[in-house]
Amino acid sequence: MENQIINYSDNEKIIELCNFGMDIGEHSILKDISLDISFNDIVLLYGPRNSGKSSLLRSFVHLNEELYNDVKGKGGIFFEGNNVNELDRKYLRSQITYVDPTFVENLNILTLSEVINLSLGLKLKDISKEHFDILEKLGLSKKFSDLDNLKVHNSLKSWSIGEKILLITFISLARNPKVFMFDSILDHLDDFLLKDVKEILYDMKKDRTLIISTRNLNLFSDIANKIIFIENGQIQYNGTMDSFMMNFPR
Numbered sequence: 001m002e003n004q005i006i007n008y009s010d011n012e013k014i015i016e017l018c019n020f021g022m023d024i025g026e027h028s029i030l031k032d033i034s035l036d037i038s039f040n041d042i043v044l045l046y047g048p049r050n051s052g053k054s055s056l057l058r059s060f061v062h063l064n065e066e067l068y069n070d071v072k073g074k075g076g077i078f079f080e081g082n083n084v085n086e087l088d089r090k091y092l093r094s095q096i097t098y099v100d101p102t103f104v105e106n107l108n109i110l111t112l113s114e115v116i117n118l119s120l121g122l123k124l125k126d127i128s129k130e131h132f133d134i135l136e137k138l139g140l141s142k143k144f145s146d147l148d149n150l151k152v153h154n155s156l157k158s159w160s161i162g163e164k165i166l167l168i169t170f171i172s173l174a175r176n177p178k179v180f181m182f183d184s185i186l187d188h189l190d191d192f193l194l195k196d197v198k199e200i201l202y203d204m205k206k207d208r209t210l211i212i213s214t215r216n217l218n219l220f221s222d223i224a225n226k227i228i229f230i231e232n233g234q235i236q237y238n239g240t241m242d243s244f245m246m247n248f249p250r
């Protein structure tokens with residue numbers, strides 16, 4: 001499974017949900033969700049606070065079960081045709097990466113070397129040319145190139161939120177999964193950093209799938225081709241961005 005290479009064409013399903021639902025204890029969190037996500041899609045998962053965005057994305061990689069007691073799933077979620085319940089979790093999470101704002105908070109207690117080591121299994125001096133190119137595009141290369149100066153930068157506590165988000169974006173890209181999920185994390189970038197990050201994400205979409213969860217439609221409507229609108233744990237709309245903008249005025 002680990003080294004399996006699958007060649008995709010556009011519009012080929014990579015993730016499929018069939019009547020998926022999730023309860024935590026007595027609470028029904030996600031209700032009867034059926035949808036497909038295709039290879040090469042940039043999908044916006046859009047909805048208000050507490051609508052179920054995080055719960056839904058975490059379901060793709062089996063994370064809710066690790067965070068909460070008494071999680072009960074119904075229906076199925078399939079990655080490349082396989083039920084995610086039956087896939088090895090390490091393998092699943094190497095193929096689909098999930099990052100949320102808690103990752104930014106966790107960076108405060110780690111050093112740059114620890115983060116790179118824990119997330120990528122690399123020492124700072126072993127960062128490859130490909131990685132360095134991504135860092136350059138993200139405007140982070142200076143932090144990595146000046147190894148003498150690294151002691152100053154090593155504590156991530158002193159990095160700005162924007163820099164931490166860029167670092168998390170770098171780690172996600174460097175892990176090279178098939179599906180990236182950014183849960184509300186890019187909403188915190190300023191307009192200028194957001195523009196750079198969006199360009200990078202758009203560039204890499206040709207052989208990846210990207211799912212961005214947000215409460216701010218306008219931030220990403222220019223790069224997304226699909227939108228899933230969720231409210232109260234139910235899908236209200238699932239289709240193209242263009243058709244949503246024309247037919248779903250709020």
Ligand SMILES: Nc1ncnc2c1ncn2[C@@H]1O[C@H](COP(=O)(O)OP(=O)(O)OP(=O)(O)O)[C@@H](O)[C@H]1O
Nearest residue numbers: 024027029047048049050051052053054055056068
């Ligand atoms: N452990 C839990 N037990 C019961 N209900 C929970 C639990 N965790 C989350 N919920 C509820 O699940 C619902 C969906 O929450 P979720 O965090 O998925 O929404 P969200 O759309 O990601 O919100 P936000 O935009 O604020 O991040 C909310 O009503 C929330 O209160």
